[in-house]
Amino acid sequence: MTDTEMLESGNMKIDWVLNHMPVLNIIREQFAKEKPLAGHKVAMALHVEAKTAALVETLAIGGAKVAITGCNPLSTQDDVSMALHNKDNIQCFAKYDCCNEEYYEAIDKVLDMKPDITIDDGADLIFKLHTERTDLLPEILGGCEETTTGIHRLKAMERDGALKMPVIAVNDAMTKFLFDNRYGTGQSSWDGIMRTTNLLVAGKNVVIGGYGWCGKGAAMRAKGLGANVIVTEIDPIRALEARMDGNSVMPMKEAAKIGDIFLTTTGNRDILNREDFEVIKDGAILANAGHFNVEINLEDLKAMAGSVRTVRNNIKEYKIGEKRVYVLADGRLVNLAAGDGHPAEVMDMSFANQALCVRYIAENKLSNGVHAVPHELDIGVAEMKLMSMGISIDKLSDEQEAYMAGWETGT
Ligand SMILES: NC(=O)c1ccc[n+]([C@@H]2O[C@H](COP(=O)([O-])OP(=O)(O)OC[C@H]3O[C@@H](n4cnc5c(N)ncnc54)[C@H](O)[C@@H]3O)[C@@H](O)[C@H]2O)c1
Numbered sequence: 001m002t003d004t005e006m007l008e009s010g011n012m013k014i015d016w017v018l019n020h021m022p023v024l025n026i027i028r029e030q031f032a033k034e035k036p037l038a039g040h041k042v043a044m045a046l047h048v049e050a051k052t053a054a055l056v057e058t059l060a061i062g063g064a065k066v067a068i069t070g071c072n073p074l075s076t077q078d079d080v081s082m083a084l085h086n087k088d089n090i091q092c093f094a095k096y097d098c099c100n101e102e103y104y105e106a107i108d109k110v111l112d113m114k115p116d117i118t119i120d121d122g123a124d125l126i127f128k129l130h131t132e133r134t135d136l137l138p139e140i141l142g143g144c145e146e147t148t149t150g151i152h153r154l155k156a157m158e159r160d161g162a163l164k165m166p167v168i169a170v171n172d173a174m175t176k177f178l179f180d181n182r183y184g185t186g187q188s189s190w191d192g193i194m195r196t197t198n199l200l201v202a203g204k205n206v207v208i209g210g211y212g213w214c215g216k217g218a219a220m221r222a223k224g225l226g227a228n229v230i231v232t233e234i235d236p237i238r239a240l241e242a243r244m245d246g247n248s249v250m251p252m253k254e255a256a257k258i259g260d261i262f263l264t265t266t267g268n269r270d271i272l273n274r275e276d277f278e279v280i281k282d283g284a285i286l287a288n289a290g291h292f293n294v295e296i297n298l299e300d301l302k303a304m305a306g307s308v309r310t311v312r313n314n315i316k317e318y319k320i321g322e323k324r325v326y327v328l329a330d331g332r333l334v335n336l337a338a339g340d341g342h343p344a345e346v347m348d349m350s351f352a353n354q355a356l357c358v359r360y361i362a363e364n365k366l367s368n369g370v371h372a373v374p375h376e377l378d379i380g381v382a383e384m385k386l387m388s389m390g391i392s393i394d395k396l397s398d399e400q401e402a403y404m405a406g407w408e409t410g411t
């Protein structure tokens with residue numbers, strides 16, 4: 001593609017998703033009128049694709065200067081990156097399939113803008129701010145974190161007294177994780193796996209590693225596609241929930257022997273490792289929708305494999321003796337590295353929360369530490385979403401409110 005074609009393609013992708021992000025559009029209109037971010041500089045490390053671009057534009061419309069890079073070397077869409085970089089008050093440094101060095105250089109370039117607000121997906125910017133770029137910390141009003149694992153890390157920093165800035169845990173908003181992690185990951189992971197492999201899911205043994213919000217969504221959609229679903233867990237309550245939802249539950253060592261397609265969603269490392277690869281079936285397909293590229297132990301796989309070759313776009317074949325094991329998207333998020341990420345209607349809510357939280361940071365002085373998304377913002381996003389869907393709901397009558405709040409009335 002020529003640069004002109006790339007630009008056009010990126011802008012068309014952004015226009016398409018914007019037509020399906022009604023809540024973000026309402027916020028854009030408010031931001032255009034009120035300019036609540038005038039004078040602020042927002043640094044971002046998120047998946048650079050069309051829905052993220054819609055958020056970046058919204059912040060710029062609100063008056064902010066924005067610099068962004070990716071949060072995963074394989075999720076960047078270069079046409080969208082170029083389209084963003086060509087807009088007023090926006091710089092974008094993300095590049096698809098960049099090497100480790102380029103990835104961290106781009107994070108430095110974003111921080112060179114001397115931001116006062118950050119948005120992370122996996123805490124990369126905040127980590128840099130607390131290690132090599134501590135000189136920038138005094139200017140920081142606060143940050144937002146998009147994902148579960150990022151929040152785990154930030155809470156660990158807070159526990160150790162190491163977190164020197166306020167951060168809002170956007171992932172933990174109800175209008176984020178209940179929809180994005182569950183229905184978003186549920187749909188987009190299978191979209192990534194199916195478009196990449198062009199294989200059938202029905203009738204296969206699908207093994208889902210982890211039954212958190214992402215795992216529940218992925219298992220639900222696998223069942224809907226006709227798979228026999230097996231869940232692995234370390235948490236007894238979630239394991240029980242998986243069983244009662246109709247899935248089989250067993251240790252990975254057992255599941256490894258019978259699985260056809262494996263999808264990890266734990267946020268943890270080594271969910272599939274050497275002892276699993278030893279017993280795994282010929283032709284097994286491995287994908288990750290959890291965090292970075294550590295859930296499938298690729299080092300173990302490489303060490304065991306006699307040969308490795310690319311057999312199809314985004315599919316690597318590892319040959320262990322006569323056995324073939326296929327890894328999708330190098331073990332990185334299959335929904336973003338081998339697909340277009342979550343559906344626009346879902347990111348509409350996640351990114352509405354982001355935009356409102358950035359405004360909240362700009363307008364309120366927060367103490368250092370991890371903060372919840374203010375409940376009124378979370379509820380507001382749900383109300384706007386329902387309204388955009390043409391759904392109205394009941395209201396408590398005065399009598400009902402009094403009844404729910406009181407204790408005097410017996411049965
Ligand atoms: N692909 C995406 O677009 C996407 C979307 C949202 C979240 N995420 C990421 O997915 C991961 C999971 O997020 P979540 O919100 O579902 O988290 P969660 O905490 O709700 O669920 C994780 C589950 O994994 C289980 N687990 C941990 N270690 C395990 C092990 N060794 N074996 C089996 N199960 C194990 C935990 O008990 C828990 O139930 C995180 O890394 C998050 O950042 C990815």
Ligand SMILES: N[C@@H](CCSC[C@H]1O[C@@H](n2cnc3c(=O)[nH]cnc32)[C@H](O)[C@@H]1O)C(=O)O
Binds near residue numbers: 047049149341
């Ligand atoms: N940066 C890490 C962290 C996991 S990303 C998981 C986050 O990606 C977000 N996400 C999923 N789909 C999209 C999308 O299409 N655009 C932007 N963000 C997305 C989602 O909100 C989720 O919390 C990594 O790449 O491994």
